[in-house]
Amino acid sequence: MTTASRKSEQRISPVFLGITAVTAVTGWAVWTDFAASPGLAVFLFVTSAWVVSLCLHEYAHARTALHSGDISVGAKGYLSLNPLAYTHALLSIILPVLFVIMGGIGLPGGAVFIERDRIRGRWRHSLISAAGPLTNVLFAVVCTAPFWLDALDGVPADFRFALAFLALLQVSAAILNFLPVPGLDGYGVIEPWLSYNVKRQVEPFAPFGLLFVFALLWVPSVNAVFFDAVDAVLRGLGINDLETYCGQSLYRFWEGADEYCAVSP
Template identity: 30%
Template structure:
């Protein structure tokens, strides 16, 4: 768990924590910026069109991050009526896309920057963290970006997913699903990481 690194390797803890905060912040900013550009003023009204982590991090999600090594940020509020079906799809996809772009950038820097153990550790941490976030959020289950993308593609299914999200037990069910599906999710993450490293020539 992430907190255990604090006593065993403080430098590693700082690297991993900083990578997670950066990645979550950019992910939520991408949602907010895309919605703003597509004509929905809701994220700007809530102060979310910013790269300030304080505006995006969720207290419980951050605590979970420190204890369990995974967590979540505060979802960006949007008004689908201002965005339409395809606008909502692009806003939902913007977060995972931003994480994939960060992973590719980290891979390029890893390839072309002068090598050192510290630089490699930082860039690999950023790369792997963003791949995990991208793949995780693209799972088409409620509360994740993948469900909203699926909902935009299949509106009738989207209404059902939205109703499920509104249920108080939805978070618990989603967490149970993720725990049960750890192995296949891990295999997908590994495949995407190999693709990114191959794409940048590593």
Template identity: 30%
Template sequence: MDVSSFFRYPLEQIPYVLLALSLAFAVHEFAHAYTAYRFGDPTAANQGRLTLNPLVHLDLVGTIMIFLAGFGWARPVPVNRFYFKNPRVAGPLVSVAGPVSNLMLAFIFTFFLYLLTGLGWMDTLSERIALMINQIFLHIIHLNVVLFIFNLLPFPPLDGYRIIEDLVPNDTRAKMVQYEQYGIFLFLILAITPLGEYVFGPIFNTAVPFITDLMHVVLSPLL
């Protein structure tokens, strides 16, 4: 049996994926924790989550899913909205901070890849080192774009669902919380079965190339 057939990525790319994944998850969860802290919620900080240490944020199942399905999740940062003076504003901003941080990270690494290539610095390196750097950058860009899109999907417990939950009226929010466990169950079915290909496949196959191409369009005239 070929073990590599179970993975979304070739075995030789696993180290690059792990590095990109650790960075993406750490920045994503730190963004949640920091934004909540700035709005007055010390919960995540008190639990040691206000850090860029990826080991604090990694979730075993969510990490495995990256390798099996191409998308995954980290351990959610605890947020206590009772600390917020204006939960209608703070709540959505805390939720969207994670995905936005992934998009910013993808944009930054796209910029530096353009810079390294455009200034000819990659040409001064050995072919092996240049290829390794290129692979690391491309995986960081790709995974961060994937996490940006994935986390904005309106399924619990993803950030997209939390944003909707924070914006709807209180009575609707109460109903969403009541039925949230069923939404999580549905999400897990889609995530771990081939059914997910029919739901997530078209989204990622369209949105990821679109955002990646858009970043290139924005950056190419500047370099």
């Protein structure tokens, strides 16, 4: 493969650049209160930023795989950050966005297809799986930086609430992804260290792991424990429950914004 071909495979997709531009413009609209409907601006800002994070999640898997020995990821378009190029566009992009709209949960995306037989070493396999959710962790740290740095002076309330809700999505996605459940990245981290017999026994359940997790989340007691863990992490990063609540209230603008949030400082 020529150097020119490799560069073309890693050229950032116009689709990703367009989504990033939407994030920047709508973020500016939320910050300046330029939009006629603050809720719509928050909705577009958080949704586009969430899609950006999903693209970066999948890119992290692919980039780590490339440096671990799978040179096929470039030809598949994974290094272009184009959400349309991923193996499971439905799982990677569409379903996560729908779950955010419906329930405010950061659904883990479907991993890109990695040719594992090209990769040597258990640590490399584990790192490839961990790279995606670690990107969500990094995204959460960036979103919460104004909070834990105590740098909120001058930050408009609506923008602060939007960041808080976006951070909730990143934290929930990271926690879900790191669960050691077949089909999720957390299982991919530990799988190289399991015996052959254990892996063979678990393999048939991998396609249903994500469905099993979300079925459990519909159980009120499990849901409460999960979001208590998410809220605990967010509080550690300087975000209180009211800020995430107001962020989600603004995001779901079609339900009508909470009056208390509208007048909160």
